[in-house]
Amino acid sequence: NDAGVAVKDIEVAYVANAVGQQLTELKGTIGQHVLTSAGFFGLPVINVENACTGGSTSLRGAYMEVASGNADVALAVGVEKLFCGDSAKSAQTMAAGTIYAKFGFMFVALYALQLKKWMASSGATKLHFAKVAAKNKYNGSLNPYAQFQKAMTVEQILESRVVAEPLTQFMCSTMADGAAAAIVCSSDIAKKISKKQPVQIAACELVSGTYNIPGEVHEEITTRAALKAYEKAGIGPEDVQVVEVHDAMSPAELRMYEELHLCKPGEAGMMIDEGHTTLTGRLPVNPSGGLAAKGHPISATGLAQVYEVVTQMRGEAGKRQITNNPKVGLVENAGGWTMDDNAACAVTILKK
Structure with a gap:
């Protein structure tokens, strides 16, 4: 909504997650599960794991897709669910970094x-x-x-x-659940679709x-x-x-x-x-x-x-x-x- 794009406009997505594989039953495909629940089907999804730097790493991936001309509109996502009902398990998983x-x-x-x-x-x-x-x-x-x-x-x-x-x-800082996302596109497309100041x-x-x-x-x-x-x-x-x-x-x-x-x-x-x-x-x-x-x-x-x-x-x-x-x-x-x-x-x- 903020970027003024529809799901169909997005050509590729990078989804970062650090500890989901250890804390949930999802193994290696967290990005696909997250995006499918949000209405994305058939989209190329690259799962990113880079500790606390995962969100910026997913942004870099989306940025490189657009900068290289491989995509016009890319999505970067970071998502984390640390509260799993067992705080000791969450702490041990994070300590593995x-x-x-x-x-x-x-x-x-x-x-x-x-x-x-x-x-x-x-x-x-x-x-x-x-x-x-x-x-x-x-x-x-x-x-x-x-x-x-x-x-x-x-x-x-x-x-x-x-x-x-x-x-x-x-x-x-303490444990926190949260998610954030960014749309990355070319300057020309941003000027056409965005109602807000492109950055x-x-x-x-x-x-x-x-x-x-x-x-x-x-x-x-x-x-x-x-x-x-x-x-x-x-x-x-x-x-x-x-x-x-x-x-x-x-x-x-x-x-x-x-x-x-x-x-x-x-x-x-x-x-x-x-x-x-x-x-x-x-x-x-x-x-x-x-x-x-x-x-x-x-x-x-x-x-x-x-x-x-x-x-x-x-x-x-x-x-x-x-x-x-x-x-x-x-x-x-x-x-x-x-x-x-x-x-x-x-x-x-x-x-x-």
């Missing part, structure tokens, strides 16, 4: 270790972490699609129970993680993806006006300021202290509320982030509408784990 799971080492502990290391080099503090979490809880309170629509104070976040130092309960995918870059080999220094996976996206889109980080980042733990947002080159090393704490990334700041980040407020339905997350940036660029975000009239937006979506690096990271640049 890291090779450390067999030792009982969960994602939150890996995040905590990375953050402790980063705190030493960046000057960021636990207070900064609570401030960014409070910012996002406020944004989520204005988002009717958010899982948690309640603002929280910095003090409430700091006083919540410690999950893995320095992370407290209200800095962390261009200027870049959709995907990279994989690296193993940390002693004696070798690698750029962070986010930086590698971002630099490729900036070059593809013909812009620099200074041109970006709205951002959604993958903050499965809210403090990760601060790291992304640096890794996306949105600030200089050591300035992330200043960005949050001075309010630069609030809804009324010069560079709003996670106006949706981020993953800890909006929710993190794994394979739907990347497309939900794209939805938020597109909504902001069209001026349709209601109470959470940012005030800088953005023309360039960025989405960073990462997932999985290879040793001490994310397994995958996608950076998408959107323009209007």
